[in-house]
Amino acid sequence: NPDTKTLGxxxxxxxxxxxxxxxxxxPKGVMIEHGNVIRLVINNWYAKITPNDCIAQCANVSFDASTWEIWGSLLNGAKLLIVAQDTLLDAASFENVLISEKVSALWLTSGLFNQYVDLIQGSFKHLNYLLIGGEVLDPHNVAKALYGDSPPKHVINGYGPTETTTFAxxxxIIDIADNHTISIGR
Structure with a gap:
């Protein structure tokens, strides 16, 4: 590895x-610095990614969620699984890939999560981290993931504008009551 100080x-x-x-x-360009990426994926409190993990890269690279997926895996020595769009858009194929590739960390937009929560539940039991965000979370659907037969170990609501490098x-989410809003945290 090159020495960052030598390279400046x-x-x-x-x-x-x-x-x-x-x-x-x-449209406007948002300039993201190296330190912002490091803050997002190294020593954060919400997802301790290790070399044993596999992160599914589902977000389009023009969407800031891809920053967490790509750099979260690469900077922590984890496997990065690039999910083809046709696989992502077919719930059964998506669930099969998540299981067969042993995906342990997954980020989904709220909209996609809401559509798939009933269809990919079998893959949740393999997840150390299920991150959801981009829009307000539906408490009923989040409860399905938390209290289903195969819940992920951790369910995280991630919020932030692009300017804050994915999550501000x-x-x-440990517990939830129907019809209550879910905090975006701090």
């Missing part, structure tokens, strides 16, 4: 630019 790489150096329309609807806040 510092935490405040630009890692990448990702585009977002934010709340304005007008996160919340470990």
């Amino acid at each position: 790489i510092a935490p405040n150096n630009l890692a990448y630019v990702i585009y977002t329309s934010g709340s304005t609807g007008t 806040a996160s919340f470990a």
Whole structure:
């Protein structure tokens, strides 16, 4: 591995630019620094990824969730499983891949999670971490994951605009009552 000091790489150096329309609807480039990526995936409180893990890369690379998937695996020595779009969009195929590839960490948008929670429950038992976010979580569907026959070890609500490098806040969901909102954490 090259020495970062010799190369002159510092935490405040630009890692990448990702585009977002934010709340304005007008695309803008958001400059993400190396330190932001490290904060997201190294020594965070919500997901302790190890070389024994396998993270499914389901998000489009133009979506900031892919930052957690890609760098979370690579910077922690874990396996990165790139899920083909046709597999992702077929619940049965997606569940089969999650199980056969021993995926242990998965990030899903709230919308996709809501559509798939009943269809991919068999894969949840293999997950150390199920992260959900992007929109308000449906307590009824989250309860299905938490209290189903095969719950993941940890269910995390992740929230944040692109400018904060994927998550500005996160919340470990341990218990839930129907019709209660789920915290985005801090």
